[in-house]
Amino acid sequence: MMEMQWLRRGLPRGLFNRALLILLLPILLLQAVIAVVFIQRHFDGVTRQMTEAVAYEILYAVETVENAASLSDAARQLEMLAVPLGLFLTLDPDTPITPGLKLGFWDLSGRALADELARRIARPMAIDLMRDDKVVFLHVATARGALLAEIPRRRMVAANPHLLLVWMLGSSAVLSAIAIAFLRNQIRPIRDLARAAEAFGKGRTLPFRPRGAAEVRAAGAAFLAMRARIERQIEQRTRMLTGVSHDLRTPLTRIRLALAMMEPGPETEEIASDIAEMERMLDAFLAFARGDGQDEPAPVDPASLAARIVADAARMGREVELRIEGGPPGPVALRPATTRRAVQNLIDNALAHGRRVRLTLRLSPQALAFVVEDDGPGIPPERRAEALRPFVRLDEARNQDRGGGVGLGLAIALDAARAQGGGLTLDDSADLGGLRATLTLPR
Ligand SMILES: Nc1ncnc2c1ncn2[C@@H]1O[C@H](COP(=O)(O)OP(=O)(O)OP(=O)(O)O)[C@@H](O)[C@H]1O
Ligand SMILES: [Mg+2]
Known part of the structure; x- marks a missing residue:
């Protein structure tokens, strides 16, 4: 009971706004669910898969460095690897690695990416996603010192995840606009009916034509029939009262004329006052009728x-x-x-x-x-x-x-x-x- 009251108070009062709410709330909910489930899950999965492939390439480079005969041999082999792998790879034996992750809080795909890299490579490493939003800087510890890899981010992250959002918001905006336009047209006949009924309650007859959905049109037609019946009754009452008053007035006038011809006396005076009273009553009837x-x-x-x-x-x-x-x-x-x-x-x-x-x-x-x-x-x-x-x-x-x-x-x-x-x-x-x-x- 309490909840219902809360709900009733929270609901908008107008029919248009209520219908809009009923229509838009599911759309918004659906969008939120899709956004969370799809974007979070799907893009997360894609990012992890792509990152996995890159991680194996990095691991391959790490192996190459560690298996090389010397430091200079390692550097030479890395240079040869860089072209087919499409990565920028260098050895940086003097800089020590401070393992860690630099990541913006808004960067959801970056989190999955770093997570996957750390899991696959499983070595001390520093990941920097903040320095450049198109390039991932990665320092991995090897037996020959730090291996620096600069990896284009698009190789590890699903392209343009925001496009889906844009499409979703765009299409729901279009849907909502259509819904609002339709709703307006559905509500207008109800509003017209309310206006006509209110005006009739105040004694005015507004032009009104039933329109809209079948139920609304039925209500409108019922209102018109009711209005016609009330108007007919009022008219009948008026006609009856005016008719009676009018018809009685003629014989009254005749009586008064006849009275004027008679000898004046106490009786005629009494009759005259009765006639006057009857005329007053007839006037009242007429006034009431009109x-x-x-x-x-x-x-x-x-x-x-x-x-x-x-x-x-x-x-x-x-x-x-x-x-x-x-x-x-x-x-x-x-x-x-x-x-x-x-x-x-x-x-x-x-x-x-x-x-x-x-x-x-x-x-x-x-x-x-x-x-x-x-x-x-x-x-x-x-x-x-x-x-x-x-x-x-x-x-x-x-x-x-x-x-x-x-x-x-x-x-x-x-x-x-x-x-x-x-x-x-x-x-x-x-x-x-x-x-x-x-x-x-x-x-
Ligand atoms: N101010 C008042 N004090 C006491 N009784 C009243 C008062 N006003 C009306 N009444 C009573 O209500 C009755 C109905 O009043 P109403 O004005 O409709 O008719 P009426 O005064 O008798 O006739 P009419 O107004 O048509 O000349 C009256 O007959 C009277 O008995
Ligand atoms: Mg009175």
Whole structure:
């Protein structure tokens, strides 16, 4: 479990990077294994084989020197040997040998070479691989003194071992480039789908066409079908509500006309007020039906939107306290009419149920919230979800004398928030004691 978490945290978050990792990790591992096994083993073996041949030539020269009749004879015979063996050989009887090895730490093949020479020749000797990287200087002890051999290094070491590395790195670079190009093309349809789904969640319909691998295309097609179904349902709801509202309006108008012809009296007055109430309800239905994003997002300053709502309330003789918290200020992409209507509905509710009402605009870099609080009776927790549903009025008796809402205010506000990728929550106001409605919107 712990390991899994560690792994999850270590993994890159994006699909592209993950796929890249899955693809490239085996390639890199394979390369490392090949590099170690092949270069180390194979080139090591080749170096040892070639060195062995040279070692026998040196041994032959050593024998020749030791079997010669005299020092000058030895020198002469060495000179004759040097040409067919292709080595530079001299006798240096006066210099003493300090056995040892001069080798750079990077020189892997040099290590195998020196190792093999020492093993085959089995005499005290000094090997110098550092003085010249193309020539090996070798002092071997003989009975006639030091034998100096200068051996071209290429006779003992496999040529150009780095070429293999170059080929390996080059080909894996080409492979990786191809893989990255392919991956990009595979990931793009997924990214497009995510973008379209996110936009639809916020109430915008982006053009989208399923592309890519079969599974991704299937997901895209499913998303399109789902989007079409939701759009169809919204459209049906809108059409039904507008149709009903519209059709009811005509007989209502007729009743009102008929009423105007009648003698005015207490009964006609009552009927007239009922008609007015029905018309108000129909207006609410229509507004709810049209609520789904009739207006397009535009840059709006939320502070001035809040100030306008407060000013409207003041004109109606009601005081709403306005607070603005956090930042940064400035315009935010919002649906102006939809948002304003949502906040207005919350304020209307607060004014209807409470005496003190406060509107707080809370800003943060990612989101903004309109918080409406009042000192009214509030809504008990178990009824809050119900209150958000359309056509629900809690406690009919309590509301009766306030001149009939239809129970759409909170539903419209919730719709407005959801259509913009936000939300609406109800809870208790800590310092006013009534309801606190919080409408959040992403920035
Ligand atoms: N601030 C509040 N304090 C107490 N109860 C509330 C508050 N706001 C809403 N409610 C309750 O929630 C119910 C639903 O509110 P909603 O705004 O959806 O409808 P409404 O106000 O009855 O009608 P409409 O807003 O459509 O005119 C209300 O009937 C009311 O009982
Ligand atoms: Mg209301």
